[in-house]
Amino acid sequence: MNSTKKTAISRRSTLGLLGGAALAPAVLPGLSGFAQAQSSAPIKIGFQLHRTGIGAAYGRWYERTSNAAVARINDMGGINGRPVELVIEDDGTDPKRGAEVVEKFATQHECDIGFGTLFSHVVYGSAPRAGELKLPYFVCSEGHHVASGALNRYVMQPGITDVKSQVQAMAPFVANNLGKKVTMIFPDFAFGHDHRDFFSAAIEAQGGEVVAKIAIPPTETSFTKYFPQIPRETEVIYHVMVGPAVLTFVKEMGEFFGPSSPEIFGFIDSLEAVDLSSPGLEFLEGTYFWEGNPRYAQADQTEFDKTYRAAIGIDENGASVSDSADVSTYAHMFSCWETLNVIKRGMEAAGYQGPADRVKLIEAIEDMTDMAHSDDHPQGAKVFNGKTHQVFGHQYISQVEEGRLNVKHTTAIEDGFYEDEVDYTTQSF
Amino acid sequence: MEFGPHLMLATLEGAITAAILALTAVGLSLTFGVMRVVNVAHGEFFMLGAVAAWFISTAIGGHPALGFIAAVVFAPLIIGLLAASADWLVLKRLEYDPERTIVATIGLLYIIQQGALIGFGPNAQPVEAPFSHRIALPWFEWGESGFEMYYPWGLSTNSYKLFIIFAACAILMGLWVIMTRTKIGLVMRATQQDRDMATAFGIPVERVYALTFGLGAALAALGAVLIVPVQQAYYLMGHDPLLLSFIVVIIGGLGSLRGTVLAALLIGMSDGIISVFFSPTLAKIIATLLVAMVLVFRPQGLFGKGTH
Numbered sequence: 001m002n003s004t005k006k007t008a009i010s011r012r013s014t015l016g017l018l019g020g021a022a023l024a025p026a027v028l029p030g031l032s033g034f035a036q037a038q039s040s041a042p043i044k045i046g047f048q049l050h051r052t053g054i055g056a057a058y059g060r061w062y063e064r065t066s067n068a069a070v071a072r073i074n075d076m077g078g079i080n081g082r083p084v085e086l087v088i089e090d091d092g093t094d095p096k097r098g099a100e101v102v103e104k105f106a107t108q109h110e111c112d113i114g115f116g117t118l119f120s121h122v123v124y125g126s127a128p129r130a131g132e133l134k135l136p137y138f139v140c141s142e143g144h145h146v147a148s149g150a151l152n153r154y155v156m157q158p159g160i161t162d163v164k165s166q167v168q169a170m171a172p173f174v175a176n177n178l179g180k181k182v183t184m185i186f187p188d189f190a191f192g193h194d195h196r197d198f199f200s201a202a203i204e205a206q207g208g209e210v211v212a213k214i215a216i217p218p219t220e221t222s223f224t225k226y227f228p229q230i231p232r233e234t235e236v237i238y239h240v241m242v243g244p245a246v247l248t249f250v251k252e253m254g255e256f257f258g259p260s261s262p263e264i265f266g267f268i269d270s271l272e273a274v275d276l277s278s279p280g281l282e283f284l285e286g287t288y289f290w291e292g293n294p295r296y297a298q299a300d301q302t303e304f305d306k307t308y309r310a311a312i313g314i315d316e317n318g319a320s321v322s323d324s325a326d327v328s329t330y331a332h333m334f335s336c337w338e339t340l341n342v343i344k345r346g347m348e349a350a351g352y353q354g355p356a357d358r359v360k361l362i363e364a365i366e367d368m369t370d371m372a373h374s375d376d377h378p379q380g381a382k383v384f385n386g387k388t389h390q391v392f393g394h395q396y397i398s399q400v401e402e403g404r405l406n407v408k409h410t411t412a413i414e415d416g417f418y419e420d421e422v423d424y425t426t427q428s429f
Numbered sequence: 430m431e432f433g434p435h436l437m438l439a440t441l442e443g444a445i446t447a448a449i450l451a452l453t454a455v456g457l458s459l460t461f462g463v464m465r466v467v468n469v470a471h472g473e474f475f476m477l478g479a480v481a482a483w484f485i486s487t488a489i490g491g492h493p494a495l496g497f498i499a500a501v502v503f504a505p506l507i508i509g510l511l512a513a514s515a516d517w518l519v520l521k522r523l524e525y526d527p528e529r530t531i532v533a534t535i536g537l538l539y540i541i542q543q544g545a546l547i548g549f550g551p552n553a554q555p556v557e558a559p560f561s562h563r564i565a566l567p568w569f570e571w572g573e574s575g576f577e578m579y580y581p582w583g584l585s586t587n588s589y590k591l592f593i594i595f596a597a598c599a600i601l602m603g604l605w606v607i608m609t610r611t612k613i614g615l616v617m618r619a620t621q622q623d624r625d626m627a628t629a630f631g632i633p634v635e636r637v638y639a640l641t642f643g644l645g646a647a648l649a650a651l652g653a654v655l656i657v658p659v660q661q662a663y664y665l666m667g668h669d670p671l672l673l674s675f676i677v678v679i680i681g682g683l684g685s686l687r688g689t690v691l692a693a694l695l696i697g698m699s700d701g702i703i704s705v706f707f708s709p710t711l712a713k714i715i716a717t718l719l720v721a722m723v724l725v726f727r728p729q730g731l732f733g734k735g736t737h
Contacts, residue, residue: 053665056551217709221660221669225442225704227583228435244553244663252659255563256583279557 042085043078043347045070045340046105046114046135048126053093054218054243055119057273058329062116062140063088065333068311069340079347084340087111095125102126106133112355113343116336117141119242120190127151134429136358138343140335142166142292144194147390149422153429156365156389159339160292160332161382163194165416169395170290171202173409178263178288179235180208185226185253187242188215195240195267218243227256240267247274247281254283264288268295268398268405272329275319277403284400288408291396292331293379296404308337308378317404334379341376342368342384359429366425383413387423392416434568434581435705441586443701445659448597449652451693453670454677455604455686456648462684463621463641466520466530470537471649472671473545477508478650479662480545483554494559497658504654505647512646513639520642521635538667545664558658562588593655600651601690608686617641621684649674673700676716680723682730692731 047066050059070084078084087109089101098117105111113136117123120143127145130137131152139146139157144164146157174182182203186192192215200210211231216223220243230237241249250270254261264287276284295318297305312328313321320326342365350357350364366386373381382393392413398405457471481504486496515537523529565585567578608614620627620637628634649670660666677696681688696716703712723730 052546052551057553060552220709221663221666222442222446225439225701225709228438228705230583232582244665245661247553247555248660255585255587258563258565258583258585260582273552278555280561 040082042083043080043352044085044087044109044111045343046102046109046111047086047088047116048091048098048101048105048114048122049088049116050093050118050122051088051090053091055093055122056244058118058332059090059093061273061329061333062118062336065312065336066116066340068313069337072311073340073344079344080352084344091117091122091126093119093122095121098122098126099129102129102135102137103133106130106135110355111135112352113138113358113361115140115339115343118332120145120194123155124150124190127155130154134358136362138339140332140339141191142332142335143191144198145190147385147388147421149388149424153362153389153424153427156362158342158365158368158384158389158391159337160335160391161393161395161416162390163191164198164418165390165392166290166292166395167195167199168202168418169411169415170397171199171206171208172415173397173411174236174238174265175203175206175208178265180206181211181233181235182208182238183212183214183230183234183236183262184210185214185216185237185239185241187218187240189218191242192218192240195238199238216241216249221245221248223249223252224256227253234262236263236265237261238265239270241270242272246270246272247278250274250284251278251280254280257283266290268292268331272331273327275325275327276400276405285403287400289398289400289405290331291398291405291407293334294396294398294405294407295328295330296406298407302373302378304373304375304378307375308334312337338371338377338379338382342371345376362429381413385420387425388420389424431568431581433570434566434584436702437566437568438584438586439702439705440698441590441701442705443698444594445590445656445697446701447694447697448594449656450670450673450677450697451601451690452597452652452655453649454674454681454689454693455601456645456652457674458678458681458684458686458689459648460642460645461678462686463617464520464525464638465527466525466642467527467534468642468645469531469534469671470515470541471534471645471674472667472669473538473541474508474512474646474667475649475653475670476545476662476664476667477511477541478504478653479556479657479660479666480549480664481507481650482654482657483549483556483662486556493557493658496556497559497654500556500654501651505651508650509643509647513643516639516642521638525638542664542667549662549664551664553661553663555661556657558589560588560592561658564588564591587659589658593659596655597652600648604648605686613640673716676720678730679720680730682733685730685732688730688732 049063070086074083089104091098091101102114105114114130115138117139118141120141123139123141123145131154137155140159142160142163144162145151146155147162186195196213211234212229214226214229216226266289268289268291297316314328315321318328318330346361346365350360352361368384371377371382380394382391384391395411396407397409398407453475460466460468482500485500485503489496489499519533520530523533563585565580568581569578616632616637620634624634677692678689681692700712
């Protein structure tokens with residue numbers, strides 16, 4: 001808390017230096033006015049957004065989802081009687097800029113918390129700064145970085161299951177239904193490495209093996225040159241790709257195999273925000289995908305999913321209601337919605353009033369365990385592990401049938417449990 | 430994959446890289462040769478070509494071939510005019526001073542890139558190929574039953590990819606005819622050899638410069654229109670073509686079109702083959718090393734005319 005005060009003082013002195021004596025009277029009353037009106041002033045959530053760069057397709061939908069979630073929270077009376085305001089900063093999907101954005105949230109915008117980051121290299125770049133600035137930092141990233149203990153007590157992932165848990169839950173399906181000899185194709189950065197390491201271990205536990213690991217830079221635009229590395233003995237292709245060229249990646253993969261393809265199991269990341277009916281994707285018929293949340297409304301669609309789709313403006317095919325070609329990142333963006341609801345619940349439990357209560361907020365969220373399937377958690381029920389700051393939920397395995405994804409298997413939450421690798425609650429604030 | 434089919438696939442991939450690279454690098458080389466301007470914004474004209482192709486094909490709709498033909502005609506024209514006006518607005522005012530034009534084209538790079546981000550957006554957009562058929566390629570082998578033909582797994586190409594190679598060759602032939610057989614080419618070559626003498630003979634050098642700058646950009650844009658159906662239009666796609674074009678132009682010899690085409694073939698093919706057999710990173714490392722070697726042992730490039 002001392003450092004919070006220090007930050008405020010240094011900001012004032014900096015403003016004083018910059019603005020000079022003439023500006024000071026104009027600025028200082030503003031600051032003191034804010035302090036007096038604290039009880040009705042909005043809670044400011046710094047939203048670190050991939051508006052540009054390789055994560056832009058996700059950013060577009062993370063923004064829409066978060067705006068819808070905040071509108072809903074405000075309609076329900078806000079948090080502790082105060083409205084919620086998103087302060088959006090673009091990080092360009094760049095780790096260096098990510099750290100700067102976190103700094104802006106803490107010192108310039110005076111946000112209560114930071115939120116939203118997806119790409120794991122940006123999380124790695126930003127999280128240490130959030131810890132130094134003692135800014136609670138909620139990531140929606142899937143990476144194993146939080147639960148691995150690599151980050152710090154201020155970083156939490158309460159909205160989406162991490163990759164280690166996801167692949168552990170799904171490996172039995174791959175080994176039992178598709179094949180045991182797997183070739184993995186993954187993006188060459190932290191998120192892809194999580195897939196590489198944890199899926200290899202998980203498939204070996206099922207008696208299978210990874211026969212080749214093909215890493216592709218996420219900025220790559222042409223992929224045919226990587227495919228000859230796929231060994232002939234491969235029974236299953238496991239693909240997960242991100243970046244602006246995912247459609248090209250999947251198309252070229254189909255072209256490479258032609259009519260004689262092995263079984264294909266993909267993470268929907270390879271086709272997030274891409275229309276499944278795009279020309280060149282016909283070969284995917286019959287192949288399987290992991291989905292964090294089913295893009296196409298299923299026969300047993302819940303009321304929660306209906307409400308959630310309507311709030312953001314998404315049709316039953318997972319595209320924008322105003323433009324059917326604008327396909328969402330449906331398998332991931334629920335994490336924004338759910339994380340914001342966890343933040344609300346945490347702030348209410350902690351009686352959060354302002355930055356001085358940041359520690360109380362973290363402790364309140366660490367105390368959480370069960371999250372029921374509800375309008376707050378439309379993707380499904382979840383279990384939060386306060387020690388590792390990571391949430392665990394259901395995973396969906398879908399098959400492409402007549403150009404749409406139908407859920408074939410839903411994993412149990414327990415399928416994704418693993419031994420704790422860290423206990424953040426033992427770290428000091 | 431067996432060695433033979435693997436090499437064939439690598440060669441095909443390399444040929445596509447080389448074809449597009451040749452178009453882009455010849456544009457850069459032309460600008461440098463005639464105008465002595467190092468155009469750092471060249472990759473952005475490439476990107477604009479792809480973006481224009483997306484806008485044109487989306488606006489036209491219907492069969493993808495209609496949009497593609499319109500893009501091939503109009504995208505380079507629009508980008509060429511844009512570049513010519515940039516020449517008139519910016520480079521001419523700097524009197525084509527080599528140092529200042531480098532800084533000016535860096536500025537152009539950022540303006541174009543951010544302009545595309547605002548106007549086109551941060552998402553990659555696909556352009557549908559006018560035609561696209563998977564062609565499985567056969568391979569021949571002496572087997573137990575003598576000479577036999579079979580179709581190895583993964584050895585295939587695409588009719589459109591083959592079209593790219595032929596189209597690029599045709600365009601380069603066309604350019605060669607323009608440069609050697611037409612009056613425009615004659616005037617451009619005269620300006621390249623001696624600007625002052627060309628002026629003395631009544632050649633409107635400034636107009637030649639604007640034409641050259643526009644032509645250089647149009648060639649990059651044309652390369653992008655050809656490649657965009659197999660890649661996608663994206664506002665940051667100009668980086669790699671710029672880097673590779675510079676490598677090619679340095680190796681081939683600044684201002685030498687013949688050297689540029691041969692160097693594009695060398696770099697494109699080696700990039701394709703090394704990428705397939707080893708890794709794309711190694712391909713870039715080797716290309717950069719080659720540039721260093723050329724700069725040390727043959728600074729004027731493989732086909733350069735020597736320093737003046």
